[in-house]
Amino acid sequence: MSDNSVLIVDPVSSGKLYPPLLEQLGINIIRLDTEQSLVSGFRNGPTAGALDFEADLGGSYQQLLQLCVERSVKYVVAGSEPGVELCDRLRADLPDCPANDPTLPMRRWDKQHMFEALAAAGVPTLATRAVANRDEVPAEAFAELSRGRKLVVKPARGAASVDVRLVETPTQLTDAISTITDSSALFGGHSAALIQEMYPAPRVEFAVDTFSAHGAHELLCVSVYDKWVSGSGDFVYERGRWLEHDDPIVGELTDYAGSVLDALGVRVGPAHMEIMSGPLGPRLIDFGARAHGIGHPQHTYALTGSSQVHRECEHIAELFGVRAPATDRRAGYSLSRRGALVLVSIDRQARYLGGAEADLIGLPGVVEVRMAAEQGRTYPATKSMMDSVALGLAFVVADSADELDFRCTEVRKRVADFFAPE
Structure with a gap:
């Protein structure tokens, strides 16, 4: 058995598959629940055997980081979408832990930054605009709808197609944006709304x-x-x-x-x-x-x-x-x-x-x-x-x-x- 450990952040959805496989390999695991997985509905109660980031560690990132160092965590797994951001941060801060490029890490979970990064790298993308509320909708979006084009509205932070909507009229557009920006986002807090061009048929x-x-x-x-x-x-x-x-x-x-x-x-x-x-x-x-x-x-x-x-x-x-x-x-x-x-x-x-x-x-x-x-x-x-x-x-x-x-x-x-x- 290895002396090193693996931390699995929010081991729900497909994240449930990791523990038995790692245990069969003789690898120590630590499960960690966060509030994001609870408020988003990815889980309805505590994960068996898991630490609770808020209840056990007071929501303190420094306490979590110290715990990981003390328990020789050398690899971090994102068990589901709610845990992606915390997983990415821990990977960058833990000694000898494989990590992603630390520059602009939000491009891996916030779609506004994601599509901006793709465009900057020259990767072909669909035209995407970010708005904080319905009053920020650019005139170009309304003009596209008036020409008979359809648009897609989605949260900048989200998963599982929640609040992703096809719109055809100005009213549908502003209503879809309000649904996202006027209420709590999937993982808590608030999210900007993205207005994206509809990929042309056949698609x-x-x-x-x-x-x-x-x-x-x-x-x-x-x-x-x-x-x-x-x-x-x-x-x-x-x-x-x-x-x-x-x-x-x-x-x-x-x-x-x-x-x-x-x-x-x-x-x-x-x-x-x-x-x-x-x-x-x-x-x-x-x-x-x-x-x-x-x-x-x-x-x-x-x-x-x-x-x-x-x-x-x-x-x-x-x-x-x-x-x-x-x-x-x-x-x-x-x-x-x-x-x-x-x-x-x-x-x-x-x-x-x-x-x-x-x-x-x-x-x-x-x-x-x-x-x-x-x-x-x-x-x-x-x-x-x-x-x-x-x-x-x-x-x-x-x-x-x-x-x-x-x-x-x-x-x-x-x-x-x-x-x-x-």
Whole structure:
């Protein structure tokens, strides 16, 4: 067992996957909960065995840093989006801890600084403007709407598509901005609103998941999102499908993702990128300096034999001398089967009747079902990916793309029978 330790900041969402893997490798771990993960709804109560940053350390960064030094923390993991900023800061301050470029660290979690950094580095981006409130909306934005163009409004700090909205009229634009700036942000405090041009059709959204070490970037998987826009302009995700490594678009996305990582100063750890592609070529629309959420890495591991989480744990073990460094790293990945995560959504307020999990798990190709909805509880119309996760999801596999489409459609039809509109 190594004498060094790993600190996992906000080990929720896919962050839950790290402790058992690291413990199997004989590596000491420290779990840390922060208020950000609680107020954002990423967790509803204390994480078992975790320190509480506010209750146990008084919210003192210096106390946390001292604790990490005393317990020989030599690597820090961002267990979920709420912990990214604290993780990045600790990496820079801890002796002998791999860290990202310390210049303008906020470019890795604040989208206003993120898109400014990409533009400064010459990385192609969508035109993006930041506003502090509805009164700051530039005349150009209203002019674009008057010409029939659509715009996207999103928080500068956020995750899981919360408060990301498509707008077509001046009223929708100002209302969407007020929703973000007039209330508490996802992680507490307040967030600026971003007004971003809508990628022209035809467009497809992809998720690109990477791992970086020593400044080099590895591709772990690429998936494509299928989604629809609700009547209120919210983006509702139906499913994410894993793409084959030899799909023609994967190479183009990989090259673009590498330029994004370099522009944002990413040198260590996993990154999750959402990239739109079409007639303009790839354009970043969202970024997280952490592993893909909602447990996605465990399904990537089932399909490819690796994942961002598994790769990072292997890297930590090599750094700590628990295992010898690998002499070869696969170029890309290979799918053993076709796979998709189907996200449960409802287009109107409905009551969950219960029993969906037992019914769905018997369908062909359904490997896992996680119904989070509570029997008898009424849920609002789905507006974000977090809303979907609060309802449930299913992991579906097949031997062909057509078979996968059929099985996913059957899951969506069956799950709808377990929600009664109210």
